Amino acid sequence: MADIAENPGRRRGVMLVLAAPSGAGKSTIARRLLAEDPMIDLSISATTRGRRKSEEEGIHYFFLTPEAFMEKRDAGAFLEWAAVHGNFYATPRDAVERSLAAGRDVLFDIDVQGAEQLKRKMPEDVVGIFVLPPSMEALKARLNARAEDSKAAMEVRLANATGEIARWHDYEYVVINDDLDDAYDLVRSILRAERAKREYKSVIPHHVEALLGE
Known part of the structure; x- marks a missing residue:
């Protein structure tokens, strides 16, 4: 069978959700996926x-005033929203639904x-893939290395990390980002497997039906 990514229209796209506490490295993995896989679209958040x-x-984002955000939310323009x-x-709705229907994967x-x-x-x-840091000390170091965030912002993110990490079991897959290359390779392998599942569900039944009808 040809590479699944070469036949995007034959299956519905995958909504690949990368979640993690701030500083775990999910955005770095996401950027690399987007750069190396032409069949992935990024869901740009508001x-x-x-x-x-x-x-x-x-x-990077659609930047909105609080008033504009609430107006779009009330109009049903978002798939999800959170404080x-x-x-x-x-997550804006329209672009995601177009990509999925075209068989393209969408990265969140x-x-x-x-x-x-x-x-x-x-x-x-x-x-869902949850990305964990190798240790809390590593997480603190990564947050401290963010020159663009204020100290107060970093403290808020670190305080929220414990509660976020405790919800790791809500995800199909968990990746420990101790080595970036290894973590990235694992995420790529997960995506390939999930593409294959959808390919088989959408293509194989029709192929078998055609074979039996010959």
Whole structure:
């Protein structure tokens, strides 16, 4: 059988949800996946958080005022939304549904609350991967290395990490990011396996039917 990624229209896309406490490395893994796999689309979140100097509108996030965010939420424009670290975050609906219908996979680099909402609303489409740090000391070091975050913001993220880590069992897969290359390879392997499951569910029954009809 040809590489599943070469035949995107033959299956429904995978909603690949990467969740983790801040600083665990999920965004680094996500960026590498997007750079190396042409069949993955990034779900760009909307947020009321202030834009960092390195971020661009429509590439990293859609930056909204609280009023605009609530207006879109009330209009049903979001698949999920959550209040995280004192700001609102959400997943815009239309782009995700278009990608899935076209057989393209959609990558979600989101918070734990958002991941849980997606799993409740679209359980057949979502594959959840929780990324853990090797230790709390490593997590603290990674957060301290973020030059763009204030000390207060880092303290909030670290305080929330314990509760987020305790929910690891809500995910189909868990990856410990002790070595970035190893963690990335494991995430890629998970995606390949989930693509294969969907390929078989959507393609094999039709193929068998055609064989028996010859």
